[in-house]
Amino acid sequence: MGQPFRLHPQLQQDCHTLGRCGSLHVLLHRNASLPWLIVVPATDASELFTMSAALRRESLTCCQRLSDWLLQREQITKINFAAIGNMVPQLHLHLVGRYPGDPCWPRPVWGNLNTDAVYDAVDIAKLREQLADRIDLRW
Amino acid sequence: MGQPFRLHPQLQQDCHTLGRCGSLHVLLHRNASLPWLIVVPATDASELFTMSAALRRESLTCCQRLSDWLLQREQITKINFAAIGNMVPQLHLHLVGRYPGDPCWPRPVWGNLNTDAVYDAVDIAKLREQLADRIDLRW
Numbered sequence: 001m002g003q004p005f006r007l008h009p010q011l012q013q014d015c016h017t018l019g020r021c022g023s024l025h026v027l028l029h030r031n032a033s034l035p036w037l038i039v040v041p042a043t044d045a046s047e048l049f050t051m052s053a054a055l056r057r058e059s060l061t062c063c064q065r066l067s068d069w070l071l072q073r074e075q076i077t078k079i080n081f082a083a084i085g086n087m088v089p090q091l092h093l094h095l096v097g098r099y100p101g102d103p104c105w106p107r108p109v110w111g112n113l114n115t116d117a118v119y120d121a122v123d124i125a126k127l128r129e130q131l132a133d134r135i136d137l138r139w
Numbered sequence: 140m141g142q143p144f145r146l147h148p149q150l151q152q153d154c155h156t157l158g159r160c161g162s163l164h165v166l167l168h169r170n171a172s173l174p175w176l177i178v179v180p181a182t183d184a185s186e187l188f189t190m191s192a193a194l195r196r197e198s199l200t201c202c203q204r205l206s207d208w209l210l211q212r213e214q215i216t217k218i219n220f221a222a223i224g225n226m227v228p229q230l231h232l233h234l235v236g237r238y239p240g241d242p243c244w245p246r247p248v249w250g251n252l253n254t255d256a257v258y259d260a261v262d263i264a265k266l267r268e269q270l271a272d273r274i275d276l277r278w
Contacts, residue, residue, distance in 0.1 A: 083220045098225060108223055
């Protein structure tokens with residue numbers, strides 16, 4: 001038996017947990033300057049293209065639904081999607097809703113987002129509710 | 140009839156063309172400091188998650204093979220994969236081979252790669268040859 005899957009401490013520190021969706025943890029970056037979701041599949045694989053095909057499919061289906069949802073939010077016209085992992089080795093997929101003139105436009109957020117804002121508990125509860133139907137999110 | 144697909148001028152300026160693989164253009168970023176491939180599906184869709192499911196599947200299968208190939212290269216231990224497109228609206232998928240201590244580590248390359256190096260014609264011919272079998276690349 002392997003160890004039970006645990007979120008990397010850095011992801012716990014940087015993010016709110018929105019919930020679970022099947023084998024995926026769905027996180028919200030604490031910096032509320034931009035809508036920034038992070039999907040963490042429960043796997044030891046560290047690369048998008050070396051994880052199991054089934055789990056990659058599940059991850060990308062979830063990302064697609066999150067992307068659709070982000071694109072329906074006010075202002076958002078673009079999704080920045082990335083699997084980087086140079087700092088945090090645990091595989092995690094970024095989905096950032098962007099628009100021309102946003103606090104970091106046109107630079108990618110990683111290392112460049114210098115504004116800060118916070119979510120309150122009501123914001124997070126609302127997001128969980130909105131996502132519950134979209135991606136079968138369990139809290 | 141739509142317009143024939145043309146590579147965005149900025150991608151042409153920034154990249155060497157390695158070849159075609161089905162509906163995909165496979166490019167090599169001119170900055171040889173790091174192995175940096177860019178896959179451009181022939182589509183008007185500007186988002187990874189709004190393109191057709193069939194073309195996304197084709198694109199990701201190609202990216203997986205390119206990722207496998209990059210990870211077999213000397214030093215490379217990590218792939219940075221991203222669809223950003225804040226500057227160049229034509230959908231393009233980045234695959235960058237990374238390793239601790241590389242010229243940009245641990246920062247993402249976008250906006251941060253300050254070293255420069257160039258490929259010569261022999262390098263590019265070799266890369267095309269290596270990739271020809273891997274991804275059925277046509278030149």
